[in-house]
Structure formats: structure tokens, C-alpha cells
Amino acid sequence: MRRTSAFTLIELLVSIAIITLLISILLPSLSKAKEMAKGAICLSNLRQVSTGWHLYADDHRDKSVPVRFSAAPGGVSSPANWYPIGNGKKYRPRWIATMGKYVGLYAFGTPSTTDERQDYDGKAYECPTVAERADERNHAFGYNYQFLGNSRQTKNVYHNFPVNRSRIRSFSSTVLGADAAGTDAGRPANQRGAYANNGKDFAERGNHAYTLDPPRLTERSDRGSGDAGSPRTAVDPRHGKRANVVFCDGHGESATPEALGYRILPDGAYVDLDDVDDPPTNRLFDGTGQDDDPPDLPK
Numbered sequence: 001m002r003r004t005s006a007f008t009l010i011e012l013l014v015s016i017a018i019i020t021l022l023i024s025i026l027l028p029s030l031s032k033a034k035e036m037a038k039g040a041i042c043l044s045n046l047r048q049v050s051t052g053w054h055l056y057a058d059d060h061r062d063k064s065v066p067v068r069f070s071a072a073p074g075g076v077s078s079p080a081n082w083y084p085i086g087n088g089k090k091y092r093p094r095w096i097a098t099m100g101k102y103v104g105l106y107a108f109g110t111p112s113t114t115d116e117r118q119d120y121d122g123k124a125y126e127c128p129t130v131a132e133r134a135d136e137r138n139h140a141f142g143y144n145y146q147f148l149g150n151s152r153q154t155k156n157v158y159h160n161f162p163v164n165r166s167r168i169r170s171f172s173s174t175v176l177g178a179d180a181a182g183t184d185a186g187r188p189a190n191q192r193g194a195y196a197n198n199g200k201d202f203a204e205r206g207n208h209a210y211t212l213d214p215p216r217l218t219e220r221s222d223r224g225s226g227d228a229g230s231p232r233t234a235v236d237p238r239h240g241k242r243a244n245v246v247f248c249d250g251h252g253e254s255a256t257p258e259a260l261g262y263r264i265l266p267d268g269a270y271v272d273l274d275d276v277d278d279p280p281t282n283r284l285f286d287g288t289g290q291d292d293d294p295p296d297l298p299k
Helices: 009-050 052-059 095-102
Strands: 082-084 089-091 141-143 150-154 157-160 175-179 243-247 252-255
Touching: 009 052, 009 095, 009 175, 009 243, 009 252, 052 095, 095 141
Parallel strands: none
Antiparallel strands: 082 089, 141 175, 150 157, 175 243, 243 252
16 A cells, blocks of 8 residues: 655644744845835835926926915905816915926815815825825925925015025935924924824824924024924934935935934934034025025014
């Protein structure tokens, strides 16, 4: 009688142990590869939309995109607050939706003239690592608004708008936009709350992240949401401790906050002013490469 060949119990257990070991070795690599892929998609998305920055300036006599169009009297009922974004008009669109029009990457399936807290529908507006951050206010990507187009107003005076594109001395070394953390960046890590798509709490992750403050602020500068008591915003190193950044010439990089000029305190909060031994620098944000102060608020 012929005997049927089969694994013994010992052989089977050894095989299972080897397979388990291989899986334990491979899983971290696969997870890392997946996160790297998400980071690459994020950077590609940011670069695609950023191309609209130059096209907007070409169409508006060299003026840079405003972070958000200022409010005219009449609120949502006033057509003066409605702006074309490619596939319709939108109530006071943010910077990235305005740029998207110029490259055919529309931000919303149906833009609204009455809703200022719409979720972005376009995939180009998504960072896959934080795909939940779709709210146009608490968004994944922030704009270097203080130096490129701070269209907020105090007593009907713009904070820093319009800004001519031609004032930028080096497009390749001036940040346009980046992965943004929101006002939670100004809080210690243990005081930050979860992301809220329609939230308004300064401590919530991603709050007001469509604005990106430069590394070094002053007592006289704007910050965060612009409201009284607002903490600062900053880049979000969500991709392997690095943030995706796109520069004014359209090239993108993945960089640590420190390489971009930010400094982080031991408790995780981003340094606000320069009262530390190794102060933050605005060299990659100011457009001159000289670490200029952000513009003062109007008096």
C-alpha cells in the first residue's frame, strides 16, 4: 500500500511560525509604502491646483490670489460676494478654489452662493492621509496668505492685499501653500482635540487651516483665524514627520517644519514669536529670502 505524504504536526507548526514571522516583517514595510503613496498623491494634488496661481495673476494684472475675497455689504444675498470658480459662482471662495478654476479642477460639484462651509468634492483638493478634512475652512491645505494675499480687512483697510506677483524675487524659494495644521498648531499637543469638519474651536485639529501662518510672527502681525485670541497656524508634518509644500514656481517638496523655518517647543506647540534661542525664520515665506517680518495689522 502506498503511503500518502503529509506534513507532520511539527512541520506544520514550523511552517506557520515562518509565515507569521514573514508577515510581521513585511507588514510595516507595506504600511510604510502605503503611507508614502498617500503622500505622493497629496503632493501631486497640491501641485496640480497650484498651477492656477500664475494663471490667476496673468488674468488680474499681476495680482496674486487673495486668501479669500473680502465680504461686501449684503452677505450671501449680494451678487457682489459671488465669484466664478469655473462651473458656477461661489460665495467668497477660498484661495485654492479660486486657483482651481484656472486649471479646470473644480472645487465643488455644485458651488453655492449661500453656503460658506461647503465640503470640497474635487479629488485634487484631498490629502489622502487626512481625507476627512474636506471643509473649505478647516481644510487640508493652507495658503501663505500673510505674504501673498491677506485680504482680511480692519476698518476697511486690507491687511496685505493686493500683492503683485512681480514683488516675489525667487519663485522657487517662496512657499505658496502646504499641508496645514490649523490653529491647533499653537497649542501643546496634549491640548489638541479631534478634527471637526464644521468646527470652530481653536484647539481642534485643522481648525481654520486654509490659512498658513509663516514661521515667525510678531506682536503686530495677523495670526490664525484673525479673531481675538486666535493661536497661530502652521504646517502639518503628516507624512512621515514631513509636510508637503508647493512653491511659487510650481515645484513641490516634502520637508520637516524645521527645514521650512518653524520651531517647535518641547510640548509640541509651534513657536509664535522669536523669543527662543534658535528663532524661527520667514526666509522661505517672505518672497525676498531675507527673513522679513509679516506685515503689521492696520491701525
